[in-house]
Amino acid sequence: xxxxxxxxxxxxxxxxxxxxxxxxxxxxxxxxxxxxxxxxxxxxxxxxxxxxxxxxxxxxxxxxxxxxxxxxxxxxxxxxxxxxxxxxxxxxxxxxxxxxxxxxxxxxxxxxxxxxxxxxxxxxxxxxxxxxxxxxxxxxxxxxxxxxxxxxxxxxxxxxxxxxxxxxxxxxxxxxxxxxxxxxxxxxxxxxxxxxxxxxxxxxxxxxxxxxxxxxxxxxxxxxxxxxxxxxxxxxxxxxxxxxxxxxxxxxxxxxxxxxxxxxxxxxxxxxxxxxxxxxxxxxxxxxxxxxxxxxxxxxxxxxxxxxxxxxxxxxxxxxxxxxxxxxxxxxxxxxxxxxxxxxxxxxxxxxxxxxxxxxxxxxxxxxxxxxxxxxxxxxxxxxxxxxxxxxxxxxxxxxxxxxxxxxxxxxxxxxxxxxxxxxxxxxxxxxxxxxxxxxxxxxxxxxxxxxxxxxxxxxxxxxxxxxxxxxxxxxxxxxxxxxxxxxxxxxxxxxxxxxxxxxxxxxxxxxxxxxxxxxxxxxxxxxxxxxxxxxxxxxxxxxxxxxxxxxxxxxxxxxxxxxxxxxxxxxxxxxxxxxxxxxxxxxxxxxxxxxxxxxxxxxxxxxxxxxxxxxxxxxxxxxxxxxxxxxxxxxxxxxxxxxxxxxxxxxxxxxxxxxxxxxxxxxxxxxxxxxxxxxxxxxxxxxxxxxxxxxxxxxxxxxxxxxxxxxxxxxxxxxxxxxxxxxxxxxxxxxxxxxxxxxxxxxxxxxxxxxxxxxxxxxxxxxxxxxxxxxxxxxxxxxxxxxxxxxxxxxxxxxxxxxxxxxxxxxxxxxxxxxxxxxxxxxxxxxxxxxxxxxxxxxxxxxxxxxxxxxxxxxxxxxxxxxxxxxxxxxxxxxxxxxxxxxxxxxxxxxxxxxxxxxxxxxxxxxxxxxxxxxxxxxxxxxxxxxxxxxxxxxxxxxxxxxxxxxxxxxxxxxxxxxxxxxxxxxxxxxxxxxxxxxxxx
Numbered sequence: 013x014x015x016x017x018x019x020x021x022x023x024x025x026x027x028x029x030x031x032x033x034x035x036x037x038x039x040x041x042x043x044x045x046x047x048x049x050x051x052x053x054x055x056x057x058x059x060x061x062x063x064x065x066x067x068x069x070x071x072x073x074x075x076x077x078x079x080x081x082x083x084x085x086x087x088x089x090x091x092x093x094x095x096x097x098x099x100x101x102x103x104x105x106x107x108x109x110x111x112x113x114x115x116x117x118x119x120x121x122x123x124x125x126x127x128x129x130x131x132x133x134x135x136x137x138x139x140x141x142x143x144x145x146x147x148x149x150x151x152x153x154x155x156x157x158x159x160x161x162x163x164x165x166x167x168x169x170x171x172x173x174x175x176x177x178x179x180x181x182x183x184x185x186x187x188x189x190x191x192x193x194x195x196x197x198x199x200x201x202x203x204x205x206x207x208x209x210x211x212x213x214x215x216x217x218x219x220x221x222x223x224x225x226x227x228x229x230x231x232x233x234x235x236x237x238x239x240x241x242x243x244x245x246x247x248x249x250x251x252x253x254x255x256x257x258x259x260x261x262x263x264x265x266x267x268x269x270x271x272x273x274x275x276x277x278x279x280x281x282x283x284x285x286x287x288x289x290x291x292x293x294x295x296x297x298x299x300x301x302x303x304x305x306x307x308x309x310x311x312x313x314x315x316x317x318x319x320x321x322x323x324x325x326x327x328x329x330x331x332x333x334x335x336x337x338x339x340x341x342x343x344x345x346x347x348x349x350x351x352x353x354x355x356x357x358x359x360x361x362x363x364x365x366x367x368x369x370x371x372x373x374x375x376x377x378x379x380x381x382x383x384x385x386x387x388x389x390x391x392x393x394x395x396x397x398x399x400x401x402x403x404x405x406x407x408x409x410x411x412x413x414x415x416x417x418x419x420x421x422x423x424x425x426x427x428x429x430x431x432x433x434x435x436x437x438x439x440x441x442x443x444x445x446x447x448x449x450x451x452x453x454x455x456x457x458x459x460x461x462x463x464x465x466x467x468x469x470x471x472x473x474x475x476x477x478x479x480x481x482x483x484x485x486x487x488x489x490x491x492x493x494x495x496x497x498x499x500x501x502x503x504x505x506x507x508x509x510x511x512x513x514x515x516x517x518x519x520x521x522x523x524x525x526x527x528x529x530x531x532x533x534x535x536x537x538x539x540x541x542x543x544x545x546x547x548x549x550x551x552x553x554x555x556x557x558x559x560x561x562x563x564x565x566x567x568x569x570x571x572x573x574x575x576x577x578x579x580x581x582x583x584x585x586x587x588x589x590x591x592x593x594x595x596x597x598x599x600x601x602x603x604x605x606x607x608x609x610x611x612x613x614x615x616x617x618x619x620x621x622x623x624x625x626x627x628x629x630x631x632x633x634x635x636x637x638x639x640x641x642x643x644x645x646x647x648x649x650x651x652x653x654x655x656x657x658x659x660x661x662x663x664x665x666x667x668x669x670x671x672x673x674x675x676x677x678x679x680x681x682x683x684x685x686x687x688x689x690x691x692x693x694x695x696x697x698x699x700x701x702x703x704x705x706x707x708x709x710x711x712x713x714x715x716x717x718x719x720x721x722x723x724x725x726x727x728x729x730x731x732x733x734x735x736x737x738x739x740x741x742x743x744x745x746x747x748x749x750x751x752x753x754x755x756x757x758x759x760x761x762x763x764x765x766x767x768x769x770x771x772x773x774x775x776x777x778x779x780x781x782x783x784x785x786x787x788x789x790x791x792x793x794x795x796x797x798x799x800x801x802x803x804x805x806x807x808x809x810x811x812x813x814x815x816x817x818x819x820x821x822x823x824x825x826x827x828x829x830x831x832x833x834x835x836x837x838x839x840x841x842x843x844x845x846x847x848x849x850x851x852x853x854x855x856x857x858x859x860x861x862x863x864x865x866x867x868x869x870x871x872x873x874x875x876x877x878x879x880x881x882x883x884x885x886x887x888x889x890x891x892x893x894x895x896x897x898x899x900x901x902x903x904x905x906x907x908x909x910x911x912x913x914x915x916x917x918x919x920x921x922x923x924x925x926x927x928x929x930x931x932x933x934x935x936x937x938x939x940x941x942x943x944x945x946x947x948x949x950x951x952x953x954x955x956x957x958x959x960x961x962x963x964x965x966x967x968x969x970x971x972x973x974x975x976x977x978x979x980x981x982x983x984x985x986x987x988x989x990x991x992x993x994x995x996x997x998x999x
Contacts (some may be wrong), residue, residue, distance in 0.1 A: 021067045051971050072338045077666070079679065080104070080720075082187035083737065085718075086851055089956050091227055091292055091992045093317045093326065095144065095176040095208070096120040101838025101855030101929055103189045104718035104739035111975050112984030116326035116356045118154065119984065121976060124191055124206030126743045127609070127832055128660065128687045130770040134165050137976050138611050143199060143208040144176065145346055149408055149426040150202055152458035154491040156611065157532045160648070164367035166880055166983070169494055170452045171356060171400035176330065178352040178404050182296050183311045185211045191718070192664035192683065194580030195606025199542050200484075200562050201574065201607035204660045212348075213298070214955060215309040215334045220301035221949075222999055227294050227956070229992025231320040233287035236239055237893040240381050241268050241276035247897055248873065255807055255904040256699035265877055267377050274695050280891050285390060289754035290325065292319030292990060309334040320988035322359045326354035329353045330682040330951030344412035352404040360393050363885045363983060364976040365438065371498070376877065378886035386888060389442075397437035397506050404430040418468040430651035432492075437506035447500045449508050449525055454492030460484045463818045474550040484540040491533035534613045537565040539799045554582040559605075564657075566610040568618060571656035578604030595670040601663075608658040608687070615655050615691060615706060619775025620645065649693050649704030655710060658690045666718075678721040685714040686748070694751050695758075709751035712770055733844045740837040758822060760812065761915050765827060772827040773863055773978060776820070776916040777812040781901045791818050799909040807904030809911045829861030829920050830979025838929070848937040855929040862923035862974045864967065866982035870915035874905035914979070923971035923980075925964035932956040950998035958990045 081101045093115060094100050099122060100108045103319070109121040123614035124142045131137055135156045144151045158169045190196035190207035199207055245268050252261065267276050296313035313330040332350035339345065358364075362379075366372055379389060408425040432454040441449040466480040497508045501524050509524045542560030546555075558578045580602035589597060610616070621642040644650075666681035690710040696702050720739045727733040747770050750757060756765040763774040782788050784806035790799045796803050797813065799820040814824045835858035842851040869876060869883070876884045902916060934954030941948045964971050973984040 036211045038162050039048045045185070052781050068549075070467075078189050080189040080191060082189070083840060084184060084186060084840065086853070086932075088181045088225075088928075088956050088996075089851070089934065089994065090181075090853075090958055091229065091294065091317075091931050091956065091990055091994075092181070092958075093177050093315065093328070094120055094174050095210075096122050096174075098179070098181065098187070099208070101840075101853055102739075104720050104837065105191050105716070105743070106189055106741075106838050107743075107833065107857075109972075109974075109976060110987065111973055113319050113973075113987035114359055114985045115319050116173050116177050116354065118168065119975075120176070122208070123832070124189065125683060125685060125716060125718075125743050127712070127770060128205055128714075129690055129692070129710070129712060130747075130762070130764055131976050132693075132762060134159055134168075134976070135611065139608075140205060141206055143196075144208045144210070146179075146200070146210040146406065146452075147212055147408060148410075148424065148462075149406055149428055150199065150458070150460060150486070150515060150773070151406075152428050152430075152456045152488060152490075152905065153611070154432075155456060155492070155534070157490065157534065158454070158492055158494065158530075160532075161494070161530050162367075163370045166364050166367040168883075169368065169434070169450070170454055171402050172358070172511045173326070173354055173400060173402045173404065173432075175353060175404065175430060177326065177402075178330070178350075178406075179210065180296060180311075180313050180315070180330065180829040182223075183212050183298070183313070183332065185213045186454050186602050187211075191234050191875055192580075192602045192681070193578045193606060194600075194602030194664065197558050197560075197576065197578035197604045197606060198544070200376050200542070200560055200576055201564070201609040201657075201680065204606045204608045206453045212332070213309065213311070213336075215302065215307040215336045217301050217302055217304040217307045218300075220299065222297065222299055224297045224997040225734040225994070226296070227292075227992040227994030229292055229956075230289045230989060231292050231318045231988035231990050232289045233320040233988060234986050236283060236287070237398075237889055238381065239893045240278070240280040240281055241273070241644045242271070243893070244295065245271070248990075250902055251905055251980075254902065256908060257906075259873075261907055263877075267380075269305035274380045275380040275385045281383040282379075282381045282386040282888055282891060284383050285387055287321050288323075288795075288886060290320050292317050292992060296330075305338040307336050318988075319359075319985050321985045322361070324357055324359050324985065326356045327352060332650075342414040346410045346412070348406070348408045350404075350406040352402075354402040355402075356400040356402075358398060358400055359985060360390070361885050361983065363882060365442070365886060367882055368436075368450070369438070369448050369498075370441070370881055371443065371446065371448070371880060372885075373446070375880065375884050375886070378890055379888045380401045381888070381891035384405075392439060392441045395439050395503065396442065397435060399433070399435040401433045402430060403433075404552065418470075420464075420466050424460075424462045424464075426458075426462065428458040429455065431455045434717060441503070446498060447503055448496070448498055449500060449506065450494070451508065452492065453973045454494075455490070457489040460872075473945045477549055478546040478548075480542075480544045480546075482540075482542050484538075484542075485542075486536070486538040488536035488538075489533070490536075494530040495527055497522060497527040500525045516651050516879055518922070520952075527844075530823040535565070536613065537563075538609070552584045552587060554580075556572070564607075564609060566613050566616050567657055568616050568653065568655050570653075574603070574607035574657040574659065576606045578602060578606075580604075585683045593671060595672045595674055596668070598668040600668060603661070603663045603664040605659055605661050608690070609884045610658060615651060618651060618653055619752050644701065646701050647703060649697060649706060650700065650702040651706045654704065654708075655691055656689065658708065659687045659688055661688065675724055677724075679719075681718045683714075683716060685719070687712045687714075692751060692757075693759075694754065707751035709753075711747075711749035712745060713748050714743060714745045716741060727844075731845070735842045737840045738837070739839075740835065742835055743832070744834060745771065745832070763822075763827060765824065769830050771830045771978065772966070773831070773861065773920055774825050774862075774915060775828055775920060776809075776825055777814070777911075778809055778918040779812055780810040781903060782806050782810055785972045789818070799911065803910065805904075805907070807902075807911075808907050808909055809901070809903055809916070811916070825915070826917075828917060829978075830859070831861060831923075831974065833857035833860035833924070835859055847939065849934050849936075850932070851934075852931045853929040854926060855927040856924075857971070858924045860923045860925075860971070861920055861978070862966065862968070862971060863894060863914055863979050864895070864919045864921055865914040865969060865979045867900070868912050868919045869982075870895060871900060871903075872905060872910070872912035875910065892969075894982065896967055899967065921963070921966055921968070923966045923974060925962055925966065925971045927959065930956060930958045930959040931960055948997065950996065952996040954994050955993050956990075956994065959987050960989060972994070 081105050087098050096108050105125050107123045112119045138156050157244050159165050188209040196203040196207045256860050271277050294315040298311045300309035302308050311332040315328045318325040330352045335347050337345040361490040407427040413421040434452040436450045438448040462484045464482040470476045510520050511518045540562045544558040546556040560576045563573045569596045578665045582600040585597045662685040664683045668679045682993045688711045689708045691708045693704045696705040723736040725734045765871045788804045793819050795817050811820045839854040937951040940949045974980045
């Protein structure tokens with residue numbers, strides 16, 4: 013029995029794998045807009061006959077995933093471990109932050125079409141992330157609960173491993189970027205920041221087929237310039253000669269005083285231990301086959317990634333199984349299960365270690381740059397325990413009922429579960445006599461039950477209507493248990509021992525360490541119902557509308573439900589233009605409103621109590637005289653009532669065109685995106701006892717242009733062919749409103765002002781130096797210029813007094829620069845001749861700024877020597893020269909005005925860059941192998957290099973090594989250069 017499979021049905025079946033015997037149309041475009049695929053699917057009609065089994069299935073969540081795709085064939089040749097690394101430079105409007113080269117670190121982020129809110133805390137980073145979906149499973153993100161009990165937010169407690177390291181490019185069929193609400197709207201409030209939709213390879217009917225892919229290579233360190241105490245003494249000498257008092261000379265650092273001390277004045281060869289070429293490797297294989305009624309696919313992977321610095325690495329073990337069954341003519345059954353285990357060796361940074369322990373010992377003497385002495389420190393570190401493990405499990409079970417010819421019902425069950433385990437012991441030799449132990453266990457669990465019903469009604473030969481309805485229920489659970497202990501009995505006992513005898517009075521109490529216990533959990537519920545209609549006329553006009561109702565337990569009870577809606581339309585002018593040059597010319601537009609889903613339940617709880625009995629920033633005190641106690645959260649702020657959903661409105665319009673034969677295809681899109689009624693923490697009246705309160709009312713606008721153009725010039729046999737893709741995105745943001753009608757807000761070293769960007773720096777404008785006291789201005793009333801009330805003197809900075817009140821303070825700071833680049837993009841090229849091919853990817857960020865806090869800290873040595881804070885910690889990388897000592901004025905570093913504070917424009921630098929992201933050379937041996945062995949269907953050998961060249965004016969290490977707040981603190985490990993040799997076999 014033969015039936016015609018409609019376009020929507022065909023696209024769904026190809027992307028999901030339910031119709032496994034149909035061959036997927038290959039992505040001919042090297043990246044970005046793939047109009048040729050869209051044209052083929054739109055015009056294609058396929059007749060399927062298979063033992064009277066008939067399908068009329070169409071999943072309304074994926075009938076059209078958009079045309080922004082990642083070039084999978086090119087990405088497979090790059091040894092990237094995380095999803096963020098795979099997306100760099102591939103699509104217009106997608107910006108990737110990678111502030112550290114440590115493999116598998118959580119310090120990576122993706123933004124689609126700009127920032128949705130100011131980044132003040134790490135929680136704001138989470139709220140700006142897009143939704144990641146794999147085979148219909150909306151993945152749960154790492155929780156930020158644990159930051160509430162940490163004094164420093166350098167890393168979350170736990171393994172701090174990037175959960176987006178579970179993807180392998182050899183198991184991915186396609187990656188679609190859903191940027192406009194016409195495509196992303198079907199996912200509701202989870203998709204307000206965009207969607208990254210990943211489709212893995214699925215089971216296929218046919219003869220058994222085996223694929224083996226592998227690469228092996230090395231992560232190599234960059235060359236660095238090391239310094240020792242002789243350089244530092246020479247650097248400090250002009251400051252001491254010009255400004256130091258007798259008491260300051262008398263307190264000269266001991267490690268600089270004795271020039272005969274070879275540990276500090278000898279060779280600075282610590283890099284022999286710290287930087288090393290480390291192997292990176294990946295081997296994976298798949299087995300697939302089966303009949304048209306039941307087929308399967310198995311995929312297994314073992315991978316190792318390294319950072320070329322500080323002995324960091326990550327190992328990943330993965331297995332996945334896919335099964336499709338067609339038991340009866342109107343039912344399809346499809347299932348998937350994927351398990352991943354990751355073990356990570358983290359860095360040996362003193363800063364991160366002390367930030368985790370919240371214990372700052374004597375920091376007056378840094379680690380010596382001598383290899384022998386640094387080696388002793390490393391030997392002591394080897395006595396520690398630092399285990400970081402992540403276990404991930406993904407599963408799906410889907411049914412597809414073809415009830416009538418044009419009526420389809422598809423219930424699905426999705427599961428995403430991951431565990432996070434970290435066990436730590438630091439010996440007393442690393443902690444100034446105080447050893448430390450901690451154990452962390454946490455998990456994230458998401459279960460989704462999804463039902464969809466769709467009906468296609470043909471009006472006439474030229475037009476039809478697709479009606480889709482769905483109900484979705486999502487349940488999230490996130491929990492952690494954490495214990496940390498101090499002052500254990502000795503360095504041989506590395507676990508927190510408790511009394512196990514229930515008959516004793518100290519049952520389950522620690523008998524060794526001084527322990528502190530923490531635990532927290534949250535439960536989210538999201539219930540959604542939607543209705544969508546799509547009208548198509550003669551494959552020329554397409555109109556669609558969606559309305560959905562979402563209810564979330566993370567929103568306060570009187571505002572739990574939100575109504576979203578989207579509208580989209582397309583019109584293909586190609587039939588009207590009848591141009592011999594054009595192969596297509598389409599106008600498209602969409603508008604939508606989606607709610608913004610909260611990432612925690614803190615707002616839904618309303619007024620609450622907390623364990624904030626500590627002093628200053630210390631949040632570890634949870635009892636009074638041994639009795640548990642709680643108090644109002646005066647430090648973290650007041651949360652009241654009347655906090656409704658925040659939401660986002662986005663308008664998108666574009667042009668999609670192609671030349672005849674699809675040799676040149678392109679798309680240009682304009683978008684205007686408004687985040688409205690965003691909740692934000694604002695200062696409140698001091699009489700309340702609170703420092704802040706949470707209010708709705710913030711509004712942020714993002715607007716920009718995404719542009720992509722592809723070139724595809726295939727050649728006849730034994731001739732040169734060329735495929736190319738160029739993408740460019742422009743984005744700018746503006747703060748439109750603040751809660752309570754405020755015009756500006758000052759939060760720490762940040763200021764938000766209406767009419768300005770939300771990613772600007774708030775700095776003093778530097779105009780030179782006062783050479784002596786007489787140079788300091790005096791007004792008509794004989795008032796000498798001051799800084800926050802302190803009289804300026806010779807050797808102090810000449811900061812701009814913008815309001816003329818003769819006191820330099822926060823009112824004189826100005827908003828400058830932007831740490832989110834205005835322009836991002838990539839340029840991919842592939843050349844092929846006979847069996848040879850050469851490809852490269854350029855990646856760039858333009859009009860981007862960074863505060864060089866690393867240079868500021870080095871010049872601020874007077875405060876660092878005497879400081880007892882985490883900012884005063886000096887890791888071994890302190891002995892790298894990453895600054896120009898002649899680039900800054902010679903201020904008095906002992907001045908009470910902090911002349912080398914980072915927040916001034918002399919440390920604000922242009923951080924624009926262009927990088928040779930990847931270069932690959934390959935040879936296809938398939939034709940040669942087949943002559944001698946018919947078992948092989950493909951054999952391809954390639955050599956690939958990454959991070960090979962950077963062009964930038966930035967004076968620091970790397971303009972990418974900037975944290976989420978725009979500061980280059982010097983904490984992130986360098987991004988390594990990698991060289992790998994790989995092979996792909998099919999047989």
